[in-house]
Amino acid sequence: MSAFRMYLRVVSESLQPEQISARLETEPDEATAIGSRRRPQSPPRAHTTWIRHAPAPDGPGRPEDVEPVILAWGPQFATALGQLASSGDAEISLVIVQKLTDPEDPQQKGIWLSAPLLSWLTKAGASLDIDQYVYVGDDD
Structure with a gap:
């Protein structure tokens, strides 16, 4: 399963x-700050990255399994994100990462997002970023 x-x-x-x-009235699950470094020899970061994870309730699942988690963050959080995005101070995106290992598995095909989630993303001023990694063939 992917x-x-x-x-x-x-x-x-x-x-x-x-x-x-402070502007979102919630803490991130992880963040990196402007000026921080990945390693001492790395150049300072030019931007902040603030991340909130959306875990599937029962482990890795399909995007539609995770939608209720995002929707449970509520309309107030979406509105705060939208205000932040419209201020021009930040860019907001929902990132979906898929690791595809079996192209014949129907659970690994397609990404479906519901109208309520799309509405939430619109209110949040968020773009959608889909990263897909395909691992097929011999492991040798």
């Missing part, structure tokens, strides 16, 4: 993670 992961990503070239959290 593994899908979904998370909300906020990227800003002017705000630090604490400022984003």
Whole structure:
């Protein structure tokens, strides 16, 4: 079975993670700050990345299994994200990552998003970023 992961990503070239959290009135699951470094020899980051994970209730699942988690974040959170996006201080995106290992498995085909989730994303001013990784063939 393929593994899908979904998370909300906020990227800003002017705000630090604490400022984003204050404007959204919630904390991230992970964040990197402007000026921080991945390693000491790495150049300083030019932007903040603020992430909130959307885990499937029963482990890796299809995107439609994760939708209730995102919708449960509520309309107030979507509105706060939309205000942040419309201010021009940040870009918001919902990221779906798919690892495809068996193209014949029907659970690995297609990505379906409901009208309520699309409405939530619109209110949040969020784009959709789909990353697909295909692993087929011999492991040798």
